[in-house]
Amino acid sequence: MDAYKLMKELRVNYEQEAHYRPKETGLRLIESTTEGDSRISAKGRNAKVEDLWSLTSFFGYSTQTFVLAVNLLDRFLAMIKVQPKHLSCVSVSCLHMAAKVTEEECDLSPADELIRIGQCRFTTSDLCRMEKIVGEKLGFKSNAVTALTFLHLYHQIALSHSTDRKESLSLEKLEAQLKACLCRISFSKAKPSVLALSLLRQEMEAVQSEDMLEIAYHIQRHLKITDGELLLWSERVAPCLSDYASPECSKPNHRKLQWIVSRRTAQNLHSYRTVPELPTIPEGCWDESESEDLCEDVMSSGEESLSSSLGSDAEGPFFPLHLRRQKHLHA
Amino acid sequence: MNVPGQPPFVTFVPRQPTDCSISIALCIKMSAISASEKVDGFTRKSMRKAQKQRKSQGSSQYRTQSAPVELSPLPQLKDAPSTEQQELFTQKLQQCCMLFDFLDSVMDLKSKEIKRATLNELVDYVSTNRGVLVESTYPEITNMICTNIFRTLPPSDNPDFDPEEDEPTLEASWPHIQLVYEFLLRFLENPDFQPSIAKRHIDQKFVLQLLELFDSEDPRERDFLKTILHRIYGKFLGLRAFIRKQINNIFLRFIYETEHFNAIMSIINIHDYLVHVVCLSFCTVICLMRSCCFSVCSIINGFALPLKAEHKQFLMKVLIPLHTAKGLALFHAQLAYCVVQFLEKDPTLTEPVIRGLLKFWPKTCSQKEVMFLGEIEEILDVIEPTQFKKIQEPLFKQISKCVANPHFQVAERALYFWNNEYILSLIEENIDKVLPIMFGSLYRISKEHWNPTIVALVYNVLKTLMEMNCTLFDELTSSYKAERQREKKKEQERDELWKKLDELRLSSAALVQNNSHGLPSVQNNNNNNNNNNSSNNNDNQDTRAEAAAVPTDNKVPDAGVAASESTPCAK
Numbered sequence: 029m030d031a032y033k034l035m036k037e038l039r040v041n042y043e044q045e046a047h048y049r050p051k052e053t054g055l056r057l058i059e060s061t062t063e064g065d066s067r068i069s070a071k072g073r074n075a076k077v078e079d080l081w082s083l084t085s086f087f088g089y090s091t092q093t094f095v096l097a098v099n100l101l102d103r104f105l106a107m108i109k110v111q112p113k114h115l116s117c118v119s120v121s122c123l124h125m126a127a128k129v130t131e132e133e134c135d136l137s138p139a140d141e142l143i144r145i146g147q148c149r150f151t152t153s154d155l156c157r158m159e160k161i162v163g164e165k166l167g168f169k170s171n172a173v174t175a176l177t178f179l180h181l182y183h184q185i186a187l188s189h190s191t192d193r194k195e196s197l198s199l200e201k202l203e204a205q206l207k208a209c210l211c212r213i214s215f216s217k218a219k220p221s222v223l224a225l226s227l228l229r230q231e232m233e234a235v236q237s238e239d240m241l242e243i244a245y246h247i248q249r250h251l252k253i254t255d256g257e258l259l260l261w262s263e264r265v266a267p268c269l270s271d272y273a274s275p276e277c278s279k280p281n282h283r284k285l286q287w288i289v290s291r292r293t294a295q296n297l298h299s300y301r302t303v304p305e306l307p308t309i310p311e312g313c314w315d316e317s318e319s320e321d322l323c324e325d326v327m328s329s330g331e332e333s334l335s336s337s338l339g340s341d342a343e344g345p346f347f348p349l350h351l352r353r354q355k356h357l358h359a
Numbered sequence: 360m361n362v363p364g365q366p367p368f369v370t371f372v373p374r375q376p377t378d379c380s381i382s383i384a385l386c387i388k389m390s391a392i393s394a395s396e397k398v399d400g401f402t403r404k405s406m407r408k409a410q411k412q413r414k415s416q417g418s419s420q421y422r423t424q425s426a427p428v429e430l431s432p433l434p435q436l437k438d439a440p441s442t443e444q445q446e447l448f449t450q451k452l453q454q455c456c457m458l459f460d461f462l463d464s465v466m467d468l469k470s471k472e473i474k475r476a477t478l479n480e481l482v483d484y485v486s487t488n489r490g491v492l493v494e495s496t497y498p499e500i501t502n503m504i505c506t507n508i509f510r511t512l513p514p515s516d517n518p519d520f521d522p523e524e525d526e527p528t529l530e531a532s533w534p535h536i537q538l539v540y541e542f543l544l545r546f547l548e549n550p551d552f553q554p555s556i557a558k559r560h561i562d563q564k565f566v567l568q569l570l571e572l573f574d575s576e577d578p579r580e581r582d583f584l585k586t587i588l589h590r591i592y593g594k595f596l597g598l599r600a601f602i603r604k605q606i607n608n609i610f611l612r613f614i615y616e617t618e619h620f621n622a623i624m625s626i627i628n629i630h631d632y633l634v635h636v637v638c639l640s641f642c643t644v645i646c647l648m649r650s651c652c653f654s655v656c657s658i659i660n661g662f663a664l665p666l667k668a669e670h671k672q673f674l675m676k677v678l679i680p681l682h683t684a685k686g687l688a689l690f691h692a693q694l695a696y697c698v699v700q701f702l703e704k705d706p707t708l709t710e711p712v713i714r715g716l717l718k719f720w721p722k723t724c725s726q727k728e729v730m731f732l733g734e735i736e737e738i739l740d741v742i743e744p745t746q747f748k749k750i751q752e753p754l755f756k757q758i759s760k761c762v763a764n765p766h767f768q769v770a771e772r773a774l775y776f777w778n779n780e781y782i783l784s785l786i787e788e789n790i791d792k793v794l795p796i797m798f799g800s801l802y803r804i805s806k807e808h809w810n811p812t813i814v815a816l817v818y819n820v821l822k823t824l825m826e827m828n829c830t831l832f833d834e835l836t837s838s839y840k841a842e843r844q845r846e847k848k849k850e851q852e853r854d855e856l857w858k859k860l861d862e863l864r865l866s867s868a869a870l871v872q873n874n875s876h877g878l879p880s881v882q883n884n885n886n887n888n889n890n891n892n893s894s895n896n897n898d899n900q901d902t903r904a905e906a907a908a909v910p911t912d913n914k915v916p917d918a919g920v921a922a923s924e925s926t927p928c929a930k
Binding site: 078081082085086088144145147200204207208272273274275285286287288289290292293296297310 | 661663729733767768771772775778791805806811812814815816818819821822823825826828829830833836837
């Protein structure tokens with residue numbers, strides 16, 4: 029696609045994006061909710077989105093599916109008060125819906141597999157019902173304009189302008205960064221076009237390409253995005269990306285996961301704990317070396333027992349006092 | 360004892376086992392199975408049982424007795440005045456040296472009861488009273504014990520005895536023997552017990568005879584022996600090295616020699632000092648292993664640091680190779696416990712131990728593989744982080760193979776490691792090394808494994824790893840996907856090449872028909888390989904004589920450039 033057509037498409041999407049944004053008031057409400065309330069909190073939503081990402085990755089779905097699923101989820105949560113216990117059902121149905129429109133038939137996993145792997149407590153029929161509800165409320169037909177749409181367009185534009193620098197802007201990396209941002213509810217408040225542009229700029233600054241930044245500026249002017257808005261979101265995106273890229277590991281919260289094993293394996297898991305112990309016999313320091321020579325003699329019934337030779341016990345004045353005392357420890 | 364037509368069954372039994380200058384029990388047992396079946400090695404149990412001769416249940420021990428002897432009851436010890444107690448004690452001990460035949464259930468009932476009551480009394484006497492163990496009593500006591508317990512064990516009725524499955528053959532004279540063991544234990548544990556006096560009687564010969572008794576099929580007897588050996592090891596410092604050496608040899612013998620189906624005869628040469636000939640049937644050695652490992656555990660735990668070379672040798676040359684034994688399942692728990700104890704004592708042994716286990720990793724036995732995985736988890740539970748770094752790469756390479764194993768139990772056990780908090784923390788510290796090794800297998804089985812439970816566990820593992828370091832995880836995912844793409848592309852290209860070649864084949868077949876008028880074609884003359892094929896050369900050839908020179912193997916072009924090069928010639 030040539031640059032002109034791309035720009036035109038960009039414009040079209042920009043005009044439509046407002047239609048697919050979650051209600052800001054709804055999002056704020058979630059952000060302000062504290063833990064343990066009867067409403068869903070930001071932490072709860074973020075954790076669920078991370079789970080969605082795990083499922084997406086596991087089933088081999090594309091980033092498009094994930095982004096769409098998060099979009100649906102946020103729009104629904106911002107619109108309707110959902111109880112925390114239903115959050116799991118809502119999120120998985122969003123994922124399923126997104127997968128159905130994005131993925132190919134052959135790559136689609138059945139709903140019951142999704143539920144089993146996700147260790148969900150609801151049934152397939154629950155899932156179907158929830159999908160219908162979400163679809164109705166959101167008027168969802170087939171697709172949505174998301175930050176990913178813009179990211180792809182921007183990337184193509186950048187490519188078309190500088191063909192010799194094909195390798196420097198990795199779409200995969202941008203997608204991964206977008207995914208990291210979407211795991212935090214605050215970024216759902218941003219305009220998708222602005223969020224995508226912030227990500228683009230960050231990456232361009234990282235590779236230190238002046239030409240690229242020119243292109244980004246060009247896009248910004250084309251879409252009439254204000255400097256202030258762009259700066260605001262760039263500042264928020266930067267720490268998120270640096271967290272994502274840091275080599276530090278976060279302690280996984282695996283207590284949430286169920287580890288189901290077969291009966292036979294479960295039986296044998298901690299069999300070692302039942303090994304009965306005889307009391308420990310400490311190794312003596314002064315008897316062992318002597319005993320080595322004692323084994324030289326072949327035993328015969330007439331001979332006196334070998335252990336009676338000198339030095340094998342602490343008897344008599346031959347041994348110093350402290351060693352004699354040791355004898356009683358073994359009694 | 361020879362049954363005509365059958366191979367000889369010979370038993371040499373010393374009359375008085377305790378009198379032997381060298382304690383020898385030599386037993387040659389040749390199984391009553393025909394030669395052809397022997398070669399096969401998998402003779403059916405039913406056939407063996409049918410052919411086996413049913414021996415009479417007599418015992419050689421009691422043959423020397425001429426007439427039944429009756430015991431006359433002696434007065435109670437508690438009733439006797441203190442001045443006479445010593446003498447009475449000795450008399451009772453001597454009385455208990457009389458042996459009775461329990462295989463005959465009606466003989467000497469009264470005397471047996473008297474002996475039993477006396478033994479009971481003696482047990483009490485030694486347990487509750489002080490000042491009882493005077494020097495003069497030691498020889499009497501040990502004599503009574505030796506007379507009663509040191510006996511030749513009858514040959515096993517069931518050579519394929521499986522300690523887990525079969526009912527054990529119990530000792531007939533247990534009512535008496537049990538009390539004698541009990542007495543021996545109380546004797547050793549008595550506060551007045553003096554090893555310096557006792558060592559004249561409880562010597563290496565005693566220990567050897569004791570070890571031979573581990574052959575007993577009665578688990579109660581082995582249980583007693585285990586505790587007794589433990590006490591002797593504790594009290595007789597001069598015997599410790601000897602005991603360790605004996606246990607060493609038993610294990611070595613087991614590892615390297617007892618892998619036959621039928622009964623076994625083995626001769627051991629111990630360190631040039633001692634010659635010892637023992638017969639151990641395969642099954643009973645298992646029991647011996649288990650009991651020995653119990654005792655060995657407590658010995659290992661008592662080792663002083665730094666560990667002596669002898670002990671390290673024991674670990675590397677005996678305990679680790681013991682993992683290759685066929686009957687490992689029966690004593691693996693104890694063996695693993697021993698290994699872990701060694702590592703708790705000296706963590707620097709971790710690397711050689713793990714490398715040793717990896718070397719002996721079972722390749723065809725899944726049951727053993729599951730055991731090895733359990734042992735690895737136990738070791739990882741106590742491993743030091745610095746040691747972990749040394750073995751993480753070879754270890755996780757093996758683990759990544761295990762998680763992909765089609766046997767679901769092996770995969771399950773390996774995946775369950777990720778439920779262990781400490782192992783997780785170790786992995787976390789070294790995620791940049793571990794994740795790349797595990798990733799490929801995990802991702803692959805998430806799509807390919809047949810067992811749904813395994814797939815669910817893989818999800819848990821992947822999720823856990825993802826949460827640890829998502830950047831690395833994402834990188835690996837994308838490179839894995841890129842790799843898949845490349846492979847797919849290659850496959851497509853290959854398919855296309857074959858398609859093209861197929862088309863060529865059709866076109867060149869058509870061309871040969873047309874070419875039969877003209878000059879002999881030089882298709883494929885430049886190919887020397889005789890790809891042969893078609894005998895569909897016929898029709899055209901016969902009718903056109905000039906074309907007879909056309910080689911017939913050009914109907915199917917060879918894969919490769921040569922074919923495409925030659926086709927222009929045909930035109």
